Amino acid sequence: MGRHWRLVIVAIVTTALLGANLSAALDLTDQLVTKEVKGKKVCKMGWACPEFSKFCCNQTIPEFLDVDQFQQLFPNINAPTAHAVGFWDYQSFVLATIKYAPLGFGTTGGKLMGQLELAAFLGHVGSQTSCGYGVATGGPTAWGLCYNKELSPSQKYCDDSYKYTYPCTPGADYYGRGALPIYWNYNYGQIGDALQENLLDHPEYIEQNATLAFQAAIYSWMTPKKKGQPSCHDAFVGNWKPNKNDTLSKRVPGFGVTMNILYGDRTCGQGDVDDMNTIITHYLYYLDEMGVGRERAGPAEVLSCAEQKPFNPSGSASS
Numbered sequence: 001m002g003r004h005w006r007l008v009i010v011a012i013v014t015t016a017l018l019g020a021n022l023s024a025a026l027d028l029t030d031q032l033v034t035k036e037v038k039g040k041k042v043c044k045m046g047w048a049c050p051e052f053s054k055f056c057c058n059q060t061i062p063e064f065l066d067v068d069q070f071q072q073l074f075p076n077i078n079a080p081t082a083h084a085v086g087f088w089d090y091q092s093f094v095l096a097t098i099k100y101a102p103l104g105f106g107t108t109g110g111k112l113m114g115q116l117e118l119a120a121f122l123g124h125v126g127s128q129t130s131c132g133y134g135v136a137t138g139g140p141t142a143w144g145l146c147y148n149k150e151l152s153p154s155q156k157y158c159d160d161s162y163k164y165t166y167p168c169t170p171g172a173d174y175y176g177r178g179a180l181p182i183y184w185n186y187n188y189g190q191i192g193d194a195l196q197e198n199l200l201d202h203p204e205y206i207e208q209n210a211t212l213a214f215q216a217a218i219y220s221w222m223t224p225k226k227k228g229q230p231s232c233h234d235a236f237v238g239n240w241k242p243n244k245n246d247t248l249s250k251r252v253p254g255f256g257v258t259m260n261i262l263y264g265d266r267t268c269g270q271g272d273v274d275d276m277n278t279i280i281t282h283y284l285y286y287l288d289e290m291g292v293g294r295e296r297a298g299p300a301e302v303l304s305c306a307e308q309k310p311f312n313p314s315g316s317a318s319s
């Protein structure tokens with residue numbers, strides 16, 4: 001997509017979202033364009049799902065998560081004690097989803113699966129960016145998107161063993177930034193390649209641009225960590241079929257395995273630990289707030305990763 005078109009889309013989205021504030025629910029179905037490719041139906045749905053794809057034929061993200069609901073999920077983004085006041089907002093999230101909706105993010109399997117996937121994704125985001133531990137009112141679940149970066153990094157997160165592929169730029173620090181915080185030069189490098197942004201030289205872009213920060217997080221959700229392993233998206237929506245090793249390792253499709261992919265043995269295979277329970281709690285809370293209901297999350301075997309063996313045990317490179 002050219003720069004000009006991107007600007008046009010931003011203008012249309014802004015107008016549409018402001019409009020959506022006034023009308024109750026956004027309906028893009030009058031902007032549905034359908035065609036057949038090799039006997040299969042593909043669609044474009046307005047600005048929200050703008051590439052021909054089978055995933056653009058159903059409802060799109062802004063049609064089932066509006067600005068009011070987003071504010072309900074993240075009520076303290078701009079509270080005086082929040083650490084990223086003025087940074088995160090609904091518009092930057094929705095703009096970020098435009099790139100991934102045609103690939104199935106939030107658009108796979110119909111409205112309910114779309115809502116479940118958004119709640120799961122945001123459950124990770126909320127738990128990783130919450131500052132509501134300890135004294136804050138409402139508990140951690142009311143304080144998602146409170147941070148956009150690590151406040152007191154203890155190191156530069158420069159791994160010199162990647163000096164030929166993703167060498168650290170002098171002066172750049174690769175501490176945690178974003179919606180699913182990115183750490184280390186090699187992760188900034190790889191995500192930068194994927195998003196065509198020079199994050200290795202400019203990791204600070206992630207703490208300056210919320211759309212980019214959300215795009216990076218959705219990219220991490222949509223992309224397997226390693227060959228032969230599922231992405232969080234595929235594991236969650238049921239595209240992934242576990243192999244024998246997965247089954248022996250108690251890895252089954254669902255929310256639990258997304259924690260396994262993202263955090264490995266920091267969170268999973270440790271029994272019923274707080275770190276894992278906090279992430280699950282965010283997911284369940286968002287399901288309730290979105291009107292889906294936590295009972296849709298399924299039983300403990302799919303929700304938890306307490307008994308799962310990690311895909312990538314720590315000690316083996318990159319996490």
Ligand SMILES: *[C@@H]1O[C@H](CO)[C@@H](O)[C@H](O)[C@H]1NC(C)=O
Pocket residue numbers: 054055057058107108109110111
């Ligand atoms: C569209 O929605 C229907 C019904 O909810 C669902 O069965 C179908 O899989 C969805 N299409 C795609 C591409 O996910």
Ligand SMILES: *[C@@H]1O[C@H](CO)[C@@H](O)[C@H](O)[C@H]1NC(C)=O
Pocket residue numbers: 006209210211212215
């Ligand atoms: C923020 O990032 C998005 C996505 O890459 C880009 O389209 C937009 O132009 C950026 N905004 C600014 C102010 O640089």
Ligand SMILES: *[C@@H]1O[C@H](CO)[C@@H](O)[C@H](O)[C@H]1NC(C)=O
Pocket residue numbers: 245246249309310311312
């Ligand atoms: C099976 O899983 C274990 C633990 O997750 C892993 O260390 C091992 O490499 C896997 N083996 C294969 C063949 O995938």
